[in-house]
Amino acid sequence: MSYKVGVIGAAGYAGAELVRLLLQHPEFDLTVITSNADAGTALADAYPAFAGASDLAFTTHDDPAVRECDLMFLAVPHTAAMSQVPALLDAGVTVVDLSADYRLSDKDVYEQWYGATHTSPELLATRSFGLPELFGEDIERAHALHEVGKPALVACAGCYPTATSLASAPAVRAGWTQGLVIVDAKSGVTGAGKGCSAKTHFCNADEDVQAYNVGRHRHTPEIEQILGKPGEVVFTPHLVPQKRGLLSTVYLQLTDEAADMSVEDMLECYHALYDGRPFVQVLPAGKLPRTASVVGTNVCQVGLAKNERTHTLVVIGAIDNLCKGAAGQGVQCANLVFGLDEKTGLSNVGMPV
Amino acid sequence: MSYKVGVIGAAGYAGAELVRLLLQHPEFDLTVITSNADAGTALADAYPAFAGASDLAFTTHDDPAVRECDLMFLAVPHTAAMSQVPALLDAGVTVVDLSADYRLSDKDVYEQWYGATHTSPELLATRSFGLPELFGEDIERAHALHEVGKPALVACAGCYPTATSLASAPAVRAGWTQGLVIVDAKSGVTGAGKGCSAKTHFCNADEDVQAYNVGRHRHTPEIEQILGKPGEVVFTPHLVPQKRGLLSTVYLQLTDEAADMSVEDMLECYHALYDGRPFVQVLPAGKLPRTASVVGTNVCQVGLAKNERTHTLVVIGAIDNLCKGAAGQGVQCANLVFGLDEKTGLSNVGMPV
Amino acid sequence: MSYKVGVIGAAGYAGAELVRLLLQHPEFDLTVITSNADAGTALADAYPAFAGASDLAFTTHDDPAVRECDLMFLAVPHTAAMSQVPALLDAGVTVVDLSADYRLSDKDVYEQWYGATHTSPELLATRSFGLPELFGEDIERAHALHEVGKPALVACAGCYPTATSLASAPAVRAGWTQGLVIVDAKSGVTGAGKGCSAKTHFCNADEDVQAYNVGRHRHTPEIEQILGKPGEVVFTPHLVPQKRGLLSTVYLQLTDEAADMSVEDMLECYHALYDGRPFVQVLPAGKLPRTASVVGTNVCQVGLAKNERTHTLVVIGAIDNLCKGAAGQGVQCANLVFGLDEKTGLSNVGMPV
Amino acid sequence: MSYKVGVIGAAGYAGAELVRLLLQHPEFDLTVITSNADAGTALADAYPAFAGASDLAFTTHDDPAVRECDLMFLAVPHTAAMSQVPALLDAGVTVVDLSADYRLSDKDVYEQWYGATHTSPELLATRSFGLPELFGEDIERAHALHEVGKPALVACAGCYPTATSLASAPAVRAGWTQGLVIVDAKSGVTGAGKGCSAKTHFCNADEDVQAYNVGRHRHTPEIEQILGKPGEVVFTPHLVPQKRGLLSTVYLQLTDEAADMSVEDMLECYHALYDGRPFVQVLPAGKLPRTASVVGTNVCQVGLAKNERTHTLVVIGAIDNLCKGAAGQGVQCANLVFGLDEKTGLSNVGMPV
Structure with a gap:
């Protein structure tokens, strides 16, 4: 049928x-x-x-x-x-x-x-x-x-909320984090759409990185809604010189309790949530996602790095923004x-x- | 099975x-x-x-x-x-x-x-x-x-012979051409292989075009064999700053007789040969192939442009060199x-x- | 003053x-x-x-x-x-x-x-x-x-005539060549100008090579004028995914006499013409120009390769198209x-x- | 002399x-x-x-x-x-x-x-x-x-400390900030050096963004020393597909007092520090730096964006990492x-x- x-x-x-x-x-x-x-x-x-x-x-x-x-x-x-x-x-x-x-x-x-x-x-x-x-x-x-x-x-x-949330929601939902969620994201130029403008001209976008719409990108409230963190998300999107591919690097402050967890324990929780889902791949400790690995696919690759010195968790998600x-x-x-x-x-x- | x-x-x-x-x-x-x-x-x-x-x-x-x-x-x-x-x-x-x-x-x-x-x-x-x-x-x-x-x-x-021949063989086989076959081809860096070298270092290959192995690339005799033109192919491969995608621009001198044919007539012969083949797309007069259109596919796009002033036919083929x-x-x-x-x-x- | x-x-x-x-x-x-x-x-x-x-x-x-x-x-x-x-x-x-x-x-x-x-x-x-x-x-x-x-x-x-002529004029003026001059050139996207269009959109130009204006680019008669070859230049410009940099690959058919000259002898004539000029660099036999080497400068690098099998001379010029x-x-x-x-x-x- | x-x-x-x-x-x-x-x-x-x-x-x-x-x-x-x-x-x-x-x-x-x-x-x-x-x-x-x-x-x-500190030190020294300094930086591939490796192979680096050395990059203690913030810097470098150019996006939590300052007031302090220095350019409110603007120069462009909702200051510095x-x-x-x-x-x- x-x-x-x-x-x-x-x-x-x-x-x-x-x-x-x-x-x-x-x-x-x-x-x-x-x-x-x-x-x-x-x-x-x-x-x-x-x-x-x-x-x-x-x-x-x-x-x-x-x-x-x-x-x-x-x-x-x-x-x-x-x-x-x-x-x-x-x-x-x-x-x-x-x-x-x-x-x-x-x-x-x-x-x-x-x-x-x-x-x-x-x-x-x-x-x-x-x-x-x-x-x-x-x-x-x-x-x-x-x-x-x-x-x-x-x-x-949306594209930024997808990569950001698939990477960070398990940690936030598990209650490991406190305070602001800082999201620094990088998107290929397809994210700026098909419209022809100075911003999307090859000679401006090539060999350039820049932030845009800092603090006022409309995906901010969407990320806050998904994570249940109204008014607590700081979101900075950047344009990087590639066609497709979006990487979101998320900074989470750990609670004292979560600060004692190992990355391996954290990854286990991620696996519990995502195993069986064909389109989220949780990378092992020590590996981090790259956008090139997911271009053309419906996959989100997720990686975690714990910063012991500062009790922060850095979670990273990579997707093809168009897929x-x-x-x-x-x-x-x-x-x-x-x-x-x-x-x-x-x-x-x-x-x- | x-x-x-x-x-x-x-x-x-x-x-x-x-x-x-x-x-x-x-x-x-x-x-x-x-x-x-x-x-x-x-x-x-x-x-x-x-x-x-x-x-x-x-x-x-x-x-x-x-x-x-x-x-x-x-x-x-x-x-x-x-x-x-x-x-x-x-x-x-x-x-x-x-x-x-x-x-x-x-x-x-x-x-x-x-x-x-x-x-x-x-x-x-x-x-x-x-x-x-x-x-x-x-x-x-x-x-x-x-x-x-x-x-x-x-x-x-091979990659260069495939793009070159699918674009030029119909014209050569039809007897429209005489003299040397001049092949100027451009390939993405995957064509240089996975080996790490100065040539494949991002900082050398990015924002650069260069010819290599001029007159001595090993695909020369293969093109000559396919076209039945021993000793008559001039082949210059170039490296261009992209991962995949190969464009071959071929210059053919037309016979007096063929110089009177229209591009439309020539395209008809191409269609007669390729229609029904899913992986060769003959573009209409006035359109030319781009490598971006075929990346990730098994397609070769072929386009023709006839130069009335000089009685030359420029045929262009585009493929994904890895596919x-x-x-x-x-x-x-x-x-x-x-x-x-x-x-x-x-x-x-x-x-x- | x-x-x-x-x-x-x-x-x-x-x-x-x-x-x-x-x-x-x-x-x-x-x-x-x-x-x-x-x-x-x-x-x-x-x-x-x-x-x-x-x-x-x-x-x-x-x-x-x-x-x-x-x-x-x-x-x-x-x-x-x-x-x-x-x-x-x-x-x-x-x-x-x-x-x-x-x-x-x-x-x-x-x-x-x-x-x-x-x-x-x-x-x-x-x-x-x-x-x-x-x-x-x-x-x-x-x-x-x-x-x-x-x-x-x-x-x-113009940009194409400059690279093409600095590379080929010494050979043509010396009388080494006969017949058509075939020019296959590749330019960065700044050559297409500041105007925003589908052609210059990053997502079209990136990871793509294509020919354009085949046989009818307006630099054709300019090259013919410089070389003194009216109606004998076949010129195909291509767009390559970089901002600046233009490479012109020129195919010249050698006369019987010139076919006996060594590349070294030819280079000597080039040096005789260009030595003392700060902005033309004639590369030694075996070396060919790259656009990356001249970006930001007023230099044109010129290289020669002789194809003994076909009695052709391939000359290549590289410039920064904007400089x-x-x-x-x-x-x-x-x-x-x-x-x-x-x-x-x-x-x-x-x-x- | x-x-x-x-x-x-x-x-x-x-x-x-x-x-x-x-x-x-x-x-x-x-x-x-x-x-x-x-x-x-x-x-x-x-x-x-x-x-x-x-x-x-x-x-x-x-x-x-x-x-x-x-x-x-x-x-x-x-x-x-x-x-x-x-x-x-x-x-x-x-x-x-x-x-x-x-x-x-x-x-x-x-x-x-x-x-x-x-x-x-x-x-x-x-x-x-x-x-x-x-x-x-x-x-x-x-x-x-x-x-x-x-x-x-x-x-x-170092390169990361330079862009990061020129952008953030005035705010930190002025006492406007508290808590962790979160640094998310993006560098062109020249930052990875001339060595040939899988990481620097064009076909890996092109069309890709990835983080590396998360939480353990050696520039971390250098940034901490410059800012006088031992143990309080979270630093994540990323590789982006360009040759030169480094952008550092720094997230600073404002004190209650500083949260009341306008961006204009803050910029005034930046100007007081940097005016007269030819190589630091403080951009006006609403403008943010791009790496393409500084490539080949010794300039650091600095921009500020204040996030009223979360009382954070986002400061961004752009430099040519090699210059x-x-x-x-x-x-x-x-x-x-x-x-x-x-x-x-x-x-x-x-x-x-």
């Missing part, structure tokens, strides 16, 4: 990565891809990497084929997503939304950080948060809806909602080099 | 790429990977991108498991390959060899360019040359051996020899970005 | 490189920088690399300060240059023009390739072509004008016109790494 | 950068460059960027010419430096040491972190620490020795010791692109 699926906003980077995954997915049949700006353009003209793999062309968001799908992925910016989600749900289409519109459970926090009025806050209480390894019950709830023939809404976690940080996570969530193996159509084998 | 396969020389870049493909191949069951230098090391320790995907560890080349395989891929340097191939064939193992040892049909040419004595020249007459789109009959011959239970030997084309230029071509050949769809386990969907 | 100088079009990459050089020039006093689009912006805001080095801000092209200068560098696009040059000359200002407007001595060739009407063709007969190592008499003529208090016009050679390929060459020309040592304010010491 | 100078360990990256600077220095005459491993090799053969700029060749460390110099720069690894420094001082040669051997004032701390016995601890009390903007009195002391004809020893600060982080700082120190303008031979004009 296969499902008809589509991607709204398929011309952007996250949308195109969804297309890449869905073209190779054995159960999801990609039937419609939309982009108001690129409507009429053949997919392979926009992305030559898809030449020979698909004859699809972009249509507009209001293409009637959209509502005939079982499942729709949304890869449009915030506010654009919420302008379409309620109608899709009304039409019985399950929605996996990669935007920020339904991530934050508190509408006020959303409106404060995103500077926009939320037009369907009633959905926030019932939407599922899409980060399966940490919010399994959310996905189960969405799956239960699917089982009874009702559409579900999944709001996938586990966006499109791959969306497909993983969709697999689970539709009762498929979560690995269906997703790779956990990276490029060796 | 699945086949037991192995990779000899699995720790190098081409070998590791074979491992990546074979771990995801539905019919080939990777059971043994060898590396004399890395014997005992877990695959995931050598290549963290394979963490969670395999528990294999490297053994030595003389691992008895090698001879129990149906199919062995060789990814060792020239001369090292021919030291093992005859015994493998004697043991009934089909061999797909990525080295140069059996590519050149004339032992004297081999010995002159490689500076080594060929120890099993008798195999040169019967081996199949592994470039299925141009040497289909070779692969059919190997398949026929397989059908009657006999081991076959496939000598896969269609090495491991992917090996798997494609093996698929065909074993009677599988040539696409089995191979992607023609690239990364959009 | 110091001269008042300015840069028109100082906000683009070539203009900014001029600013970099002029801020450190001991005899030229940079007093005005213009950019209609960026007028009012402080230089250091547009280019943080100039923070602390200059308090200049951009003004518009019609800034009266322009005509008070002794020397004006033009770094505006073609057609924009010729709209200003005659008035500058009338005002007594010597002009060093980096655009293409006055490079081609034949107005018809200009109009054919650039698709624009030349509005001051009368200047073509008297302008000096700015490539001092090959057109020394042109620069001397400009210097003679300066000596008698008259303004001179120097049309600097010797644009701004540095402009300053070098200006130095000579104003009677200064040609090295004044220009470096021939590159970055070791 | 010019001084005879030399570089011991000139073949490594920091040594070669010293050579680059000294070849263009108007007062220091580079007369000897040593490298035991490369003795006999011409400088331009090891570094083609120096072709045409120098005829020097490497000699061995015991070259008698070394002791005839007025000033010797040491760019050898720790322990190798202290094996030579006492004899140089005895011979009356002033030493600017880029190694770690004399940076830490407490011999025990040195021996603990570097795992080596200090063989000349008596020099630690009198050596000058080479970070002129923060330890001006140290350099004055060295200059005073020079004035009376005695040799001085300057131990230059202000090594060779440039060495030349700056030497200039001051010899009574020259500290800018002599050093650029504060970066590459615009």
Whole structure:
């Protein structure tokens, strides 16, 4: 049995990565891809990497084929997503939304950080948060809806929150930490999106590292929500000269009790949480993740280093920002909602080099 | 039905790429990977991108498991390959060899360019040359051996010859050209191999372009053999600052007759040859290939530009040097020899970005 | 004694490189920088690399300060240059023009390739072509004008023609070659300019090589003019993933006579031409240029490789496209016109790494 | 008046950068460059960027010419430096040491972190620490020795400590902060040195970010010494895919009092400290440093961002790790010791692109 699926906003980077995954997915049949700006353009003209793999062309968001799908992925910016989600749900289409519109459970926090009025806050209480390894019950709830023939809404976690939380949540949830959570993250330039600007010009981004949006990046409240640490996250994203790959280095102050634990003991707790999950790999003591190891995959690699001198724990998570940080996570969530193996159509084998 | 396969020389870049493909191949069951230098090391320790995907560890080349395989891929340097191939064939193992040892049909040419004595020249007459789109009959011959239970030997084309020939052979075979074939090729640094040297140090290779082995690169006679142009190929390889991706720009002097043909007519001939082959994509007039479009895939993109002023044809081919230029071509050949769809386990969907 | 100088079009990459050089020039006093689009912006805001080095801000092209200068560098696009040059000359200002407007001595060739009407063709007969190592008499003529208090016009050679010609002109002028000149060149992305577009987006340009404008790049007739080979140059530029650095690989067919010369003999002729010129370095036999060695300098490194099998000569030139390929060459020309040592304010010491 | 100078360990990256600077220095005459491993090799053969700029060749460390110099720069690894420094001082040669051997004032701390016995601890009390903007009195002391004809020893600060301290020391010294200093730094691959290894192989370093030596990097005690915060620095270095450029992002917890200060007030204090120093640029509120802006220069750009929600101050410093982080700082120190303008031979004009 296969499902008809589509991607709204398929011309952007996250949308195109969804297309890449869905073209190779054995159960999801990609039937419609939309982009108001690129409507009429053949997919392979926009992305030559898809030449020979698909004859699809972009249509507009209001293409009637959209509502005939079982499942729709949304890869449009915030506010654009919420302008379409309620109608899709009304039409019985399950929605996996990669935007920020339904991530934050508190509408006020959303409106404060995103500077926009939320037009369907009633959905926030019932939407599922899409980060399966940490919010399994959310996905189960969405799956239960699917089982009874009702559409579900999944709001996938953002790229920085995914890497940051998969690395740090086990420690925070275990109560080992106190005080501020300091998150220093580094992302490849795909994270800045497809838009052409001075920031994304090769000659500016190449051979350069810089921080941006220090203290005011919108992923801050999302990380705080996931970790249950409102007002306690300091988050500094950086741009590094590579296409894909996001590394989040998180600094946690240990409690006196946790300061006595060995890294090996800590890793055991991580393994207890993540073993059996194909997309989180906990590295052994002494090893740390690299972004190159996960590019193209839906994997998050997690490593820990304990600093005995200062009683701090440094946890590091690496993901492909477009895959586990966006499109791959969306497909993983969709697999689970539709009762498929979560690995269906997703790779956990990276490029060796 | 699945086949037991192995990779000899699995720790190098081409070998590791074979491992990546074979771990995801539905019919080939990777059971043994060898590396004399890395014997005992877990695959995931050598290549963290394979963490969670395999528990294999490297053994030595003389691992008895090698001879129990149906199919062995060789990814060792020239001369090292021919030291093992005859015994493998004697043991009934089909061999797909990525080295140069059996590519050149004339032992004297081999010995002159490689500076080594060929120890099993008798195999040169019967081996199949592994470039299925141009040497289909070779692969059919190997398949026929397989059908009657006999081991076959496939000598896969090299990376530069693959991109160069897929782009230029249709024009040369059609008799449109005369005189020298000038090949200016650009390869990513994986082409220089895994060895650590000044040449492969990041700080030398980054932000640099340079030619190397001008006029004496060993792929020259291989290109000449494929094109049937002995002594008429000028080949200049360059190193460019990227990991994967090889672009070959070929300059062909047109005959008076061919100088009157339109690019569209020429493209029609290309399509006649390549349509139906999943891994060669002929681009429409006005479009030219980029290496980024084919990275990670087994695809070769080919484009043509005709220079009316000078009666020259510029043909350009782009491949992933480790995939269609090495491991992917090996798997494609093996698929065909074993009677599988040539696409089995191979992607023609690239990364959009 | 110091001269008042300015840069028109100082906000683009070539203009900014001029600013970099002029801020450190001991005899030229940079007093005005213009950019209609960026007028009012402080230089250091547009280019943080100039923070602390200059308090200049951009003004518009019609800034009266322009005509008070002794020397004006033009770094505006073609057609924009010729709209200003005659008035500058009338005002007594010597002009060093980096655009293409006055490079081609034949107005018809200009109009054919650039698709624009030349509005001051009368200047073509008297302008000096700015490539001092090959057109020394042109620069001397400009210097003679300066000596008698008259303004001179120097049309600097383009980036591709500079690297290509410095490498190949000695061989062509010596009569060693016959037939077509095949030029395969590779440029960093600064060559594509400061404009933001899909082509210059980091995520497109990074890890990619591609050819562009094959057979129709406007530097073709300029190379033909320099080499005296009308209609005989095949030129294919490529974009490679680095900021600066341009390598031109030129394929020349040798005459029977020249085919008997050794590389050493050929190099001797090159040395005879270039020894004493600080910015052309002829590499010894067996060595070839790399772009990384010349980045930031006004140097062109030249190397030769003779292909005995095919009687071809492969000559390679490497430059920093923004320096010797644009701004540095402009300053070098200006130095000579104003009677200064040609090295004044220009470096021939590159970055070791 | 010019001084005879030399570089011991000139073949490594920091040594070669010293050579680059000294070849263009108007007062220091580079007369000897040593490298035991490369003795006999011409400088331009090891570094083609120096072709045409120098005829020097490497000699061995015991070259008698070394002791005839007025000033010797040491760019050898720790322990190798202290094996030579006492004899140089005895011979009356002033030493600017880029190694770690004399940076830490407490011999025990040195021996603990570097795992080596200090063989000349008596020099630690009198050596000058080479970070002129923060330890001006140290350099004055060295200059005073020079004035009376005695040799001085300057131990230059390391790359990470330089960027980290120039950014954070003003805040720490002002008493605005409390608790741990969390330093998350990102360095280009030149920081890993010239040695060829898996870590520095292009195919590993390109398109990758990773942390290394977490919690145990030897620059930790140096940062603690500079900031006067023993045992309170958490330091995580990362490797990013670029050649040069180091960004240090420092997280400081503000005291209640300082939490009320505006960024503007804080910047004023920074300006009070740094104005007049040509190599520290304090960026205005809202601007943050980029590594690309300082590559090739001796500049450190510093930016501040205050996080009101968490009462933290994020300070960021950017340097060229080989220049202000090594060779440039060495030349700056030497200039001051010899009574020259500290800018002599050093650029504060970066590459615009």
